[in-house]
Amino acid sequence: MTQKEAISQLNFGYILIIGGILLGILTHKALGQSSFVSAFMCSYFFWSVYWGYKIMYKRFYQFFNAPIHIHSEGTLDYFSKSIVFKITSEFFKFWICYFVGAFGGAIIKQILLSKIAYF
Numbered sequence: 302m303t304q305k306e307a308i309s310q311l312n313f314g315y316i317l318i319i320g321g322i323l324l325g326i327l328t329h330k331a332l333g334q335s336s337f338v339s340a341f342m343c344s345y346f347f348w349s350v351y352w353g354y355k356i357m358y359k360r361f362y363q364f365f366n367a368p369i370h371i372h373s374e375g376t377l378d379y380f381s382k383s384i385v386f387k388i389t390s391e392f393f394k395f396w397i398c399y400f401v402g403a404f405g406g407a408i409i410k411q412i413l414l415s416k417i418a419y420f
Contacts, residue, residue, distance in 0.1 A: 307418035314351055314411070321347040321378070345403070351408045353402025361394050 321344030323331075329339035371386065375378035 302414075302417055304418055307414040310355070311411070311414050311418055314348055317346045317347040317351050321345070346399075349402030349407040350399050351402070352407035353398030353400070356410060357394075357398045357401050361397075365390050365394070399418050 322340040325340030325343035326336050328343070329336040332339050332342075334342070369386070370378060371382045404420055
């Protein structure tokens with residue numbers, strides 16, 4: 302990875318943090334938290350999902366890109382089953398990526414890319 306790529310990925314992460322802070326401040330009453338806690342939670346959520354996808358996307362692409370057989374009894378049945386499969390797989394991908402990012406992956410990725418970008 303080049304220094305320019307690392308800086309652009311870090312900058313996009315910073316933009317997501319700012320967006321999360323703004324969303325947290327705007328929705329703190331609906332969440333029932335103080336504005337600081339709400340802003341922190343939203344910004345960490347966005348940031349960790351971003352880095353979780355950066356870490357795990359290639360692995361998921363290789364696993365979920367394998368051909369699957371969907372037994373169906375018609376065109377409409379095939380489309381409904383394939384849509385359910387896609388939604389279910391995206392649901393699991395999202396939460397796995399979130400947990401990978403939230404439980405340390407995002408922090409490690411931030412540190413590694415900061416070393417490349419700024420030193």
